[in-house]
Amino acid sequence: MGIELKPIGFARVAAKEVPRSWRRSELEGMLIIDDEYVGGLADIEPGQRIVVIFNFHRSPAFSVEFLRQTPPHTGKETGIFSICSPIRPNPVGMSVLEVLEVEGAVVYVKGLDMLDGTPILDIKPHIEHSRG
Amino acid sequence: MGIELKPIGFARVAAKEVPRSWRRSELEGMLIIDDEYVGGLADIEPGQRIVVIFNFHRSPAFSVEFLRQTPPHTGKETGIFSICSPIRPNPVGMSVLEVLEVEGAVVYVKGLDMLDGTPILDIKPHIEHSRG
Numbered sequence A, B: 001m002g003i004e005l006k007p008i009g010f011a012r013v014a015a016k017e018v019p020r021s022w023r024r025s026e027l028e029g030m031l032i033i034d035d036e037y038v039g040g041l042a043d044i045e046p047g048q049r050i051v052v053i054f055n056f057h058r059s060p061a062f063s064v065e066f067l068r069q070t071p072p073h074t075g076k077e078t079g080i081f082s083i084c085s086p087i088r089p090n091p092v093g094m095s096v097l098e099v100l101e102v103e104g105a106v107v108y109v110k111g112l113d114m115l116d117g118t119p120i121l122d123i124k125p126h127i128e129h130s131r132g
Helices: A035-041 B035-041
Strands: A003-005 A009-012 A028-033 A049-055 A092-103 A106-110 A119-125 B003-005 B009-012 B028-033 B049-055 B092-103 B106-110 B119-125
Touching: A028 A035, A028 A119, A049 A106, A049 B092, A092 B049, A092 B119, A119 B092, B028 B035, B028 B119, B049 B106
Parallel strands: none
Antiparallel strands: A003 B003, A009 A028, A009 A119, A028 A106, A049 A092, A049 A119, A092 A106, B009 B028, B009 B119, B028 B106, B049 B092, B049 B119, B092 B106
């Protein structure tokens, strides 16, 4: 039943402290993509926003006591599927980042909330919700 | 180097044909969450939008010829990281769905673009981008 994923690259961030959320981050850094996937970066342009799916590689294993957590900025106990805590059943994160530049295998981004060395799993176009 | 994920539940969809994208979908269905994670659904409310991370479980294995693909609705060859094709280095999808109702382990949703039986990996709150 397991689904096995493999990093397509890694985040490089100079800061030791990273913001809690991309929504409140101005932090700049790099996504360094593995050579075999660089061809897939072709249409990423400066100024765009991208959705980055990544692995919370430092999070402790999930267990039942983490089904509800109290985020420090709300102080309110909340179900895990309504918050962005890195301690989740599957340690997968999602951030919306601004592209500053693309040079070969390196995507320079702004808005990072990832630790240095974070494994990147996917990059997707960012599409504002506009149904209806 | 592999990252092993495990479904938290599965999508149930009666339709045989599903829309290509949640952006153009009015399809209703269910996310049936495993008992062990039901406590995490506590704060999901009807009318909310949720981000659902899932596994493209029917996609063929990725290989170098899929680094650029030509989506039928654009006819333009585009790098995989700028399109939403299910054939990607890691077969992970993301949709923004509307919550109709939550009853026990079942989240009734609208806007589905997943096949029946799709493994669900995570549910996150939907946050419109509003930096700056």
